Amino acid sequence: MSNAVVKRNRPKYLNLTALLFEIRLPLPGWVSILHRASGLLLFFAMVWLLFMLDRSLASEAGFESIRRYTGLPLVKLSLIVLVWAYCHHFCAGIRFLFLDLHKGIDKETSRLTSWMVLAASLALTAFFGFKLW
Amino acid sequence: MVNRVVVGAHYGLRDWLAQRITAVIIAAYSVILVVALMTGTPLSYAVWKDLFAQGWMRVATLLFSVSLAWHVWVGVRDILMDYIKPDGLRLALQVFVLLAIASYLGWTVQILWR
Numbered sequence: 577m578s579n580a581v582v583k584r585n586r587p588k589y590l591n592l593t594a595l596l597f598e599i600r601l602p603l604p605g606w607v608s609i610l611h612r613a614s615g616l617l618l619f620f621a622m623v624w625l626l627f628m629l630d631r632s633l634a635s636e637a638g639f640e641s642i643r644r645y646t647g648l649p650l651v652k653l654s655l656i657v658l659v660w661a662y663c664h665h666f667c668a669g670i671r672f673l674f675l676d677l678h679k680g681i682d683k684e685t686s687r688l689t690s691w692m693v694l695a696a697s698l699a700l701t702a703f704f705g706f707k708l709w
Numbered sequence: 710m711v712n713r714v715v716v717g718a719h720y721g722l723r724d725w726l727a728q729r730i731t732a733v734i735i736a737a738y739s740v741i742l743v744v745a746l747m748t749g750t751p752l753s754y755a756v757w758k759d760l761f762a763q764g765w766m767r768v769a770t771l772l773f774s775v776s777l778a779w780h781v782w783v784g785v786r787d788i789l790m791d792y793i794k795p796d797g798l799r800l801a802l803q804v805f806v807l808l809a810i811a812s813y814l815g816w817t818v819q820i821l822w823r
Contacts, residue, residue: 615784619806622781622813630820632754633761639754666739669732676729707747 603690611668614661621658656705663704664697728783731776738773767821774817778810 589599601609628646631638645651671693674680680689750756760766785806793799 612784612788615781616788619781619785623809626813626816626820630816633758633820633823636754639757662739666736669736673729673732 602687603694604686607668607671607690607693610664611672614665614668617661618658618665621661625658652709655708656701659704659708660697660701663700664693667693667697667700724783727779731780731783734776735773735780738769738776761821770821771818774814778814782807782810 589595595601595609628642632642633639646655671680671689674689675686680686745760746752761770786803789799789802789806793802
């Protein structure tokens with residue numbers, strides 16, 4: 577009898593609809609999933625960033641064309657999203673390194689550091705965004 | 710009693726550790742580059758070109774790129790292992806990601822030592 581209870585199908589929430597509508601992911605969970613998402617986004621963006629590095633170092637004309645290109649509103653917006661992705665990945669990564677060392681693993685501290693990661697990455701994005709605009 | 714099938718000694722630990730060590734290298738390079746760019750003279754082509762013309766900067770950027778490539782491989786592979794269940798599709802995507810990373814590295818070397 578007890579075996580039948582143990583073997584019942586447990587609900588699994590490893591998909592986007594469940595994540596957004598069915599469960600309430602705790603804050604450290606959001607930091608974690610955003611760490612993944614930002615990492616993947618940066619991987620996809622790498623070809624674009626390398627293209628810009630290539631052109632900007634190739635010649636003076638290339639440098640100026642990239643400067644004009646990065647002035648376009650849509651390009652600028654995309655870059656700011658990437659700046660956020662980098663900042664979030666950076667801050668959340670530092671948090672994970674501390675967790676690896678068993679620092680801040682109790683519930684209150686881990687919630688607090690999750691807030692700090694989200695706030696710090698948004699603040700850094702605002703700072704760099706302001707500088708670049 | 711737990712029957713473990715051990716395949717490949719230290720396989721998981723090595724990747725786990727590599728991901729963290731490369732993370733520290735990437736972070737250090739990023740901070741140094743950002744601070745250098747923000748405290749230095751306003752960015753022009755001459756400043757930008759001279760920065761990457763120096764031997765130490767080229768080598769540092771290469772070390773950064775190799776660390777980044779390794780870091781990306783561990784991270785993306787983890788994502789593929791978690792979400793892509795059909796073995797054939799996962800293998801194909803892993804090969805694609807490895808080829809992309811290798812291409813990026815080759816391109817980076819070409820940009821640095823032009």
